[in-house]
Amino acid sequence: MSIEKILIIIPAYNEAENIERVVDNLITKYPEYDYVVINDGSSDDTRKICACRGYNFLDLPVNVGLSGAIKAGMRYANYYGYDYVVQIDGDGQHDPKYIAAMAGLMEEVDCDIVIGSRFKTEKKPGGLRMLGSRIISGAIHMTTGRKIQDVTSGMRLFNKRMIKRFGYDIHYSPEPDTLAYLLNCGFHIEEIQVQMHDRTAGTSIYKNPLASARYMLQMMFSIFLFQWVRKKNET
Amino acid sequence: MSRVLRIMLLIAAVFSAWWILLKIRKCKVKMEDAIFWVCFAAILLIMGICPEFTYWLTGVFQMQSPANLIFLIIIFLLIEKVFTLSIITSQLEDKVTVLSAEVALRSHADEQVSKEEEQQIKSMDAKSTETAVSENDQPHKS
Numbered sequence: 001m002s003i004e005k006i007l008i009i010i011p012a013y014n015e016a017e018n019i020e021r022v023v024d025n026l027i028t029k030y031p032e033y034d035y036v037v038i039n040d041g042s043s044d045d046t047r048k049i050c051a052c053r054g055y056n057f058l059d060l061p062v063n064v065g066l067s068g069a070i071k072a073g074m075r076y077a078n079y080y081g082y083d084y085v086v087q088i089d090g091d092g093q094h095d096p097k098y099i100a101a102m103a104g105l106m107e108e109v110d111c112d113i114v115i116g117s118r119f120k121t122e123k124k125p126g127g128l129r130m131l132g133s134r135i136i137s138g139a140i141h142m143t144t145g146r147k148i149q150d151v152t153s154g155m156r157l158f159n160k161r162m163i164k165r166f167g168y169d170i171h172y173s174p175e176p177d178t179l180a181y182l183l184n185c186g187f188h189i190e191e192i193q194v195q196m197h198d199r200t201a202g203t204s205i206y207k208n209p210l211a212s213a214r215y216m217l218q219m220m221f222s223i224f225l226f227q228w229v230r231k232k233n234e235t
Numbered sequence: 236m237s238r239v240l241r242i243m244l245l246i247a248a249v250f251s252a253w254w255i256l257l258k259i260r261k262c263k264v265k266m267e268d269a270i271f272w273v274c275f276a277a278i279l280l281i282m283g284i285c286p287e288f289t290y291w292l293t294g295v296f297q298m299q300s301p302a303n304l305i306f307l308i309i310i311f312l313l314i315e316k317v318f319t320l321s322i323i324t325s326q327l328e329d330k331v332t333v334l335s336a337e338v339a340l341r342s343h344a345d346e347q348v349s350k351e352e353e354q355q356i357k358s359m360d361a362k363s364t365e366t367a368v369s370e371n372d373q374p375h376k377s
Contacts (some may be wrong), residue, residue, distance in 0.1 A: 061337030062330045136374045177266075218267050224268045225273065229256045 005083035006103060008035040009073030011066055012090030016045040022092045023055050026130050030096050036076055040069040067173040074158075074167030085158045087174065089117070094155040098194045102157040111188035113179070115148065116155030120193040124149065132216055136176045139223045144183040148193060151176035162187075171230060177222035185232050236286045236301045244283030244305070252276035275312055282308075 008026065012019050019037065026035055036056050039047050050057040058072055070087060077085045084103065090093040102114040108112035124130055136151045156174070158166065166172045171181075179189060198232060255272040258264040282289045282305055289301045298304050 015284055061341075062333050089266075171259075171266060217270065221270050221273065222266050226269065229260050231260060 006033055006081040006086060006099070007073075007077045007080070007084070008086045008088060008096065008099070009038060009070065009077070010035060010088055010090050011038045011040055011069035012042065012075065013040040013063065013066075013069070014042045014044045014046060014048050014088040016042070016049055018091045019046055020049055020053065022088075022090060023050075023053070026096055027093075030099070033086075033096070033099065034082070036073060038069040038073050039067070040064060045196045048139070052074065065210070066111075067175070069135045069166055071176045074163050077163050078167050079131050082163070083160050085163055087154060087156050087158070093196045093198070095195065095197065098155070098192070099157070102192055105190055105192050106157055106159065109190055111190045112159050113187070113189045114157040115150060115153050115179075115189065116157075116194040116196075117148075117150035117153055117191035118196055119149040120191045122193065128212075132212060135216065136219050138224070139220065140176060140180045140183070143223055143227070144180055146183050146189070148176075148179060148189065149180065153196075155194060155196070165233075175219065177219050177227065180223045181227040181230060184227060236289060240302060240305070241283045243287065244279050248276045248279035248283060253278070271316060278308065280314070 010019075010022065015022075023035070023037060026033065030091050034056075035051055036058060039057055039059045041051060043063075045061055047057075049217075050059070058076060060069065060072060064072075073087070074085060084106070085101065086099050088096065098116055102116060105111070106114050124134065133150070133152055137148060140151060141147050154174070168176070172178055183189060200218075246272055251272055255264065255276075257268045259266060269354060282301075286301070289304065293301045293304045296307075298307070
């Protein structure tokens, strides 16, 4: 796989404290990859930092959420003819050193998505956040027969087929329900063990219990009901 | 509960569920927005299938007839939907305002840049023609 064809998309919403560290690390240590920061209508200095530092970034004028930011990144990748897209978070949780291994695995087994998983070989810890992950993982297992350990991982590698779908289809969000649907459509999804860093600054959206409950409700409806009425676009 | 009311509830439940699922299939609505209508259809279905449950709920709310309770529940759910839709609409209006302002701002900035570039090119052209003219004006030294 030629590394020139990989694009790293970094969705960033109010990541002023992290974005410089994340992108500078990428530029200095991994100059072989192209990248694009998607500033998702941040209300802090994220845009200013990206502009001052001369980063390659898409500046969305209003906040559209993670799903919309990923869609913008996928359309960018499609527009400039990239073959592979890696999504990493703007908070520095994901280490780009795993991208080569992910790309290698994609080439080796010819799969459509490679997930950078925290729990491929390591045991999943307890806790409320992991309870949600376990429930979604169980739901996917029940409906597809496949076990995905780290369903909420934000580090994923997509191939060209996925770039088109994630960029142009209303139902394709970077969430676990899409993984379940894709598995049932016959697409191939693999996981690879990675280590993730803790967030050094800022807060995660999943800290809010109401938002978590809403998210779980959406996932359950989508996995158990809505995916069966969606058209199956097979490979 | 009259049989006609129960049949109407069942028809309404099946129709609303079928309609929203069809919209999902045709990619006309986002899945998260369909959850409300699926729940709505489920409530109508339960009330239509289990009149005992509706009678029990009527007793709990001390209402005169199950028909009143059904109307109340439907009105309550629809008011909630109108309320949330109203909030979403005003947020969307604000987003459109911000979006148009940003588009105008950015196209203005782009125009400024291209004007400056044009002026630079013009001044460079003028300089080069001036030098060419002055070179031509010089008398030939034999």
